[in-house]
Amino acid sequence: MHTAEQRARRWGIRGRRVGTTDRAGKFVQDVNFALLFPAPKPLAPSLWEVVTDEDDEPWVNGMGEYEQKVWTWKDELPSKGLAWHGAFIGGRSTLLSPALLAALYTGEGKPDDHEQFDLSPAAHELAAALALEPQTSAFLRELLGDKNKYQRAIGELQKNLLATTAGVQEQNNGWPATLINLTSDQFEVGGSTDHSEAARLYLDTMLDITPAELARAFRWSTPKARELLTELVDDGEAITEDGRTYHRPS
Structure with missing residues (x-):
C-alpha cells in the first residue's frame, strides 16, 4: 500500500x-x-x-x-x-x-457522435446546436427555456464526454459568458478508445485502487474494471496480493 x-x-x-x-x-x-x-x-x-x-x-x-x-x-x-x-x-x-x-472517448470524433448515445431529447438538441458552432451557456439555457432542463442536458453530454467548456465570451454587462463546445471539435478524439490505457492512467494517479473505485470513476461495471486491472497485472503494469486492491508497481 x-x-x-x-x-x-x-x-x-x-x-x-x-x-x-x-x-x-x-x-x-x-x-x-x-x-x-x-x-x-x-x-x-x-x-x-x-x-x-x-x-x-x-x-x-x-x-x-x-x-x-x-x-x-x-x-x-x-x-x-x-x-x-x-x-x-x-x-x-x-x-x-x-x-x-x-x-x-467512445465516439468517432464527429459532430454527430451524440446520435450514438442514449440521451434525452434536450441533450440531443444541445449537441445539435453545438455542432453548428460553440455556444454560450446562456444561449443554450435560453434554447431549452428552462435552467434545470439545461443543467440535466449539459450534464448528460459531459458525463459522456461529448461537450466541454471552451473559453469565454465577453458580455456588455456582468461576467463573461462561458462558451460550450463539442469535445470532438475542441480535441483530437475518436478512433483511439483504449479502456485498458484509461485504467492504467487512473492507477498511475491513485497508486492504489479497487475495481469498484475504478468503476465508479469512469462509470463502468465492476466486473469490467476488475477485468481491466487483471490485464494490467498480466502486463506487469499493476500488482495485487489479494485480488481486491491493485497497486502501481514501485
Missing part, C-alpha cells in the same frame, strides 16, 4: 505552486485528471491544492484570488487544448488530460 505522503507527492501537493495556465495544463497532463476543488469523495487530486498553500480551504471568504484563478482556468485550459473540463468524476467539475480523454 502507498502512503498518504506518497500520494500527496504524486499529486504535486508537496511541490512548487502552479501560477500560470500553461503550468496548470502540465499539472493535469502529469496527474491525468483533477477536480477543480478538493472533495472528501471522490478522492482525487485537485487544481486548488497545487495553486494554494497546503492548508488553505476554498470559498472561506468567497471568490478570492485563488478561487478566481482556478475558476478562470477551467475555461482557459480547454480553449488552449490543454485539458478537457466538465462534470465527470463523481459528477464534479473535472479536468482530464488529452491522453486520458482520448482513451475514454
Whole structure:
C-alpha cells in the first residue's frame, strides 16, 4: 500500500505552486485528471491544492484570488487544448488530460457522435446546436427555456464526454459568458478508445485502487474494471496480493 505522503507527492501537493495556465495544463497532463476543488469523495487530486498553500480551504471568504484563478482556468485550459473540463468524476467539475480523454472517448470524433448515445431529447438538441458552432451557456439555457432542463442536458453530454467548456465570451454587462463546445471539435478524439490505457492512467494517479473505485470513476461495471486491472497485472503494469486492491508497481 502507498502512503498518504506518497500520494500527496504524486499529486504535486508537496511541490512548487502552479501560477500560470500553461503550468496548470502540465499539472493535469502529469496527474491525468483533477477536480477543480478538493472533495472528501471522490478522492482525487485537485487544481486548488497545487495553486494554494497546503492548508488553505476554498470559498472561506468567497471568490478570492485563488478561487478566481482556478475558476478562470477551467475555461482557459480547454480553449488552449490543454485539458478537457466538465462534470465527470463523481459528477464534479473535472479536468482530464488529452491522453486520458482520448482513451475514454467512445465516439468517432464527429459532430454527430451524440446520435450514438442514449440521451434525452434536450441533450440531443444541445449537441445539435453545438455542432453548428460553440455556444454560450446562456444561449443554450435560453434554447431549452428552462435552467434545470439545461443543467440535466449539459450534464448528460459531459458525463459522456461529448461537450466541454471552451473559453469565454465577453458580455456588455456582468461576467463573461462561458462558451460550450463539442469535445470532438475542441480535441483530437475518436478512433483511439483504449479502456485498458484509461485504467492504467487512473492507477498511475491513485497508486492504489479497487475495481469498484475504478468503476465508479469512469462509470463502468465492476466486473469490467476488475477485468481491466487483471490485464494490467498480466502486463506487469499493476500488482495485487489479494485480488481486491491493485497497486502501481514501485
